Amino acid sequence: QKEVEQNSGPLSVPEGAIASLNCTYSDRGSQSFFWYRQYSGKSPELIMFIYSNGDKEDGRFTAQLNKASQYVSLLIRDSQPSDSATYLCAVRGTGKLIFGQGTTLQVKP
Amino acid sequence: GAVVSQHPSRVICKSGTSVKIECRSLDFQATTMFWYRQFPKQSLMLMATSNEGSKATYEQGVEKDKFLINHASLTLSTLTVTSAHPEDSSFYICSAGPGGGGGNTIYFGEGSWLTVV
Numbered sequence: 001q002k003e004v005e006q007n008s009g010p011l012s013v014p015e016g017a018i019a020s021l022n023c024t025y026s027d028r029g030s031q032s033f034f035w036y037r038q039y040s041g042k043s044p045e046l047i048m049f050i051y052s053n054g055d056k057e058d059g060r061f062t063a064q065l066n067k068a069s070q071y072v073s074l075l076i077r078d079s080q081p082s083d084s085a086t087y088l089c090a091v092r093g094t095g096k097l098i099f100g101q102g103t104t105l106q107v108k109p
Numbered sequence: 110g111a112v113v114s115q116h117p118s119r120v121i122c123k124s125g126t127s128v129k130i131e132c133r134s135l136d137f138q139a140t141t142m143f144w145y146r147q148f149p150k151q152s153l154m155l156m157a158t159s160n161e162g163s164k165a166t167y168e169q170g171v172e173k174d175k176f177l178i179n180h181a182s183l184t185l186s187t188l189t190v191t192s193a194h195p196e197d198s199s200f201y202i203c204s205a206g207p208g209g210g211g212g213n214t215i216y217f218g219e220g221s222w223l224t225v226v
Contacts, residue, residue, distance in 0.1 A: 034215075043202050043220040044153070088152060097143065097204070097215065101152040 003027060004091050006100035014108055019076040021103050023089030026070070033065055033072045034090040037083075038102065044088055047074070079107045112136045113205050115218035122193055122225055129189045130221045132203035138183035139205035144176075147200040147220075159186040159203075193225040 005024050013019045021035075032051045036044035050056045050063040050072065062075040072091075076083055084107050089100040116131045132142055140161045145153040157178055158166040165178035177189040186205075190197055200222055206215040 041200075041222075043217045045217070046215070095141075096155055096158065098155065099145075099153045 002100075003098045004089055004100035006087075006089050006103045008101055008103060010104040010106050012106045012108060013079050015079060015081060017079050017107075019079045019083070019105055019107070021074040021076075021087050021089075021105065023072045023074075023091075023100055024070055025072070025089075025091045027091065027093050028067075028070065030070075030091045030093045032092045033063070034092070034097070035061075035063060035072075035074045036088040036090060036099075038086045038088055040086075047087075076105075079105075081107050081109050083107050113203065113216040113218045115201075115203055115221050117221060118219055119222045120224070122223070124194055124225055125192055127189055127191045128193055128223060129187055130201055130203075130223075132186045132188070132205070132218050134184045134205045134216075137205075137207040139186075139207075140183060142180060142186040142203055142205040144178065144186075144188050145202045145204065147202060153202060156188075161186075190223065193223070195225045198223055198225045 003026050034049045035047040037047050038044040048058050048063050050065045053065050053067055056063045060077045064073045086102040086104050088102045090097045112135050114133045122128045142159040144156045146156050147153045155168050156171045159178045159180040161180045167173045180186040200220050202220040203218045204215050
């Protein structure tokens with residue numbers, strides 16, 4: 001079992017819709033959870049992090065964490081074509097940041 | 110602006126030669142830096158944790174004699190790919206954060222594309 005799992009996609013949504021990205025992790029001791037966006041050929045950029053159960057909102061983005069289910073998600077409201085990218089879920093337990101394989105999001109105009 | 114900087118952004122080298130990639134923290138001291146490798150359409154794979162003033166900690170399966178890491182100061186870590194082969198061609202990315210990277214602020218460098226011909 002991979003430590004951090006994501007559906008590779010592609011996930012295709014129309015412009016203006018809500019995109020829902022999901023991630024599961026195996027280490028129950030994980031403490032912090034991150035979502036990164038990566039454009040092709042570029043380095044990842046942090047969207048947001050979450051460490052408490054529940055929802056955390058930042059602009060059009062909402063991260064949701066359920067530690068009992070070992071599940072973290074990212075919702076993108078009012079999706080824009082510029083949101084088209086690969087979204088990486090990352091989990092940290094004992095210092096190291098472990099990444100999932102990423103989900104490719106395509107937002108169609 | 111960037112708070113973690115990598116150099117070079119792109120490098121092409123001949124098979125059998127060595128290549129050094131630098132990672133600098135610009136606005137903070139980094140006692141710990143992390144080196145990742147990413148092959149096309151794959152995720153970031155942690156290669157090693159670079160510790161200032163001590164030996165790097167390598168992930169399972171990563172050859173420490175091939176990927177030499179030196180963290181000689183609080184703002185600079187280097188990754189040297191020795192005796193490079195075409196299969197080493199990849200995107201190498203470093204990351205660091207204030208306070209040893211244990212907090213939730215982690216910055217990534219711009220990445221370095223290595224092509225071995």
